[in-house]
Amino acid sequence: MSVNKTKSWKVLLVSLAAAVSFSMLSACSSNNNNTAAEDNTQAVATYKDGTITEKEFDLDTKVMKFLSPQQAAYLEIDAFKESILKQEVAFEYLAGQATDEAKKQAEKEADVQVSSMKEALGDTYESSLKEADLTEADIRSYMVRVLTVxxxxxxxITDDEVKAEFEATKGDYTVATLRHVLVGLTDADGKERTDEDALKRANEVKAKLDAGGDFAAIAKEYSDDTGSVESGGEYKDKALGTYVEEFKQAAQTLPLNTISDPVKTSFGYHVIEVESRTETTFDKLTDEQKETVKSTLASKNLETFLDEELDSLNIEINLPKSTAAAEESGTTDSGTAATAAPSATPAATEAAQ
Incomplete structure (x- = not known):
């Protein structure tokens, strides 16, 4: 079980083999479809600068299901569909405000993403599209709209904004060499552990390390992290921003060559020792790292628009109700989605594990 995570939003469209952040995909849809001239379906959303028709929304819903089939059931829940539709309005509006240069760059990037998708699906690409009742043009159009925004x-985004964002999050770019033992909530044989049992085992690991035990040997015996167990729990010269939040915070603050108390994350409990830690200054950032900072800012700006400016578009929703699907999915008569449904708000760049 790996402890690091991918942060760039671009990974969401690179490969269907990767886990997809559905919240980002659902937010990243708008409707400038080329078939609008022959579309006589009713408007399911109106706003101050346009409409989204039932046909347009259905097409984008198909694309979302294709890109994230594990989340398809949520698109049958009325309240969740409404939230997505409002965000589709935002993307249609924002795409309409975009510069010509942004549109050109989006076209180029969409070609790259479609190519990557083809490679990921291999021989099943055509049959997968047919089964989903989609064409490559549908997928590409969806991606162009996302990428245009x-x-x-x-x-x-200006250079000054990039520098300010880096200074606010520069701990993420600190490079560290560390070792850890992960006691997962599932063991190597797939058997679930209780939280209490995992913590007890993690404390056992810490006691052995505090007593002078060899970290590499103990990691090989106890760790459930398949990404580091063969290296004795070591992750060498990695930016701390690549780790999940709780792990990152511990690795940023733990005194060097000190055994941590068990640190709980979504994976289980980690016992950590940081061997070296080097801060990175702005002038030492690679071009790729600067692009990552810019991507983070772009995602934040999108979230700000959705949180603070969406209401200014005067959106009116007229979605057909799907009562049976809603009841099966655990919604109430008022249309409130069950708490298990993922948030439709984009999770910025907290994309995929």
Whole structure:
């Protein structure tokens, strides 16, 4: 079980083999479909600058299901569909405000993403599209709309903004060599552990390390992290921003060559020792790292728009109700989605594990 995570939003469209952040995909949809001239279906959303028709929304819903089939059931829940539709309005509006340069960059990037998707699906690509009742043009159009908004936001970000964002999050770029033992909530044989049992085992690991035990040997005996167990629990020269939040915070603050208390994350309990830690200054950032900072800012700017400016579009929703599907999915008569449903708000760049 790996403890690091991918932060760039671009990974969401690179490969269907990767886990997809559904919240980002659902937010990243708008409707400038080329078939609008022959679309006689009713408007399911109106706003101050346009409409989204039932046909347009159905098409984008198909694309979302294709890209994230494990989340398809949520798109049958009325309240969740409404939330997505409002965000589709936002993307249609923002895409309409984008510069020509942003649109050109989006076209190029969409070609790259479609190519990557083809490679990921291999021989099943055509049959997968047919089964989903989609064409490559449908997928590409969806990606262009997503990428147009992001490219426009990226192009508007200044160097000063990038530097300010880096300074606010520079701990993420600190490079560290560390070792850890993960006691997972599932063992190597797939058997679940209780939280209490996992913590007890993690404390056993810490006691052995505090008594002078060899970290590499103990990691090989106890760790459930398949990504580091063969290296004795070591992750060498990695930026701390690549780890999940609780792990990152511990690795940023733990005194060097000190055995931590068990640190709980979504994976279980970690016992950590940081061997070295080197801060990175802005002038030492690679071009790729600067692009990552810009991507983070673009995602934040999108979230700000959705949180603070969406209501200004005067959106009116007229979605057909799907009562049976809603009841099966655990919604109430008022249309409130069950708490198990993922948030439709984009999770910024907290994309995929």
């Amino acid at each position: 992001y490219q426009d936001m990226l192009l508007k």
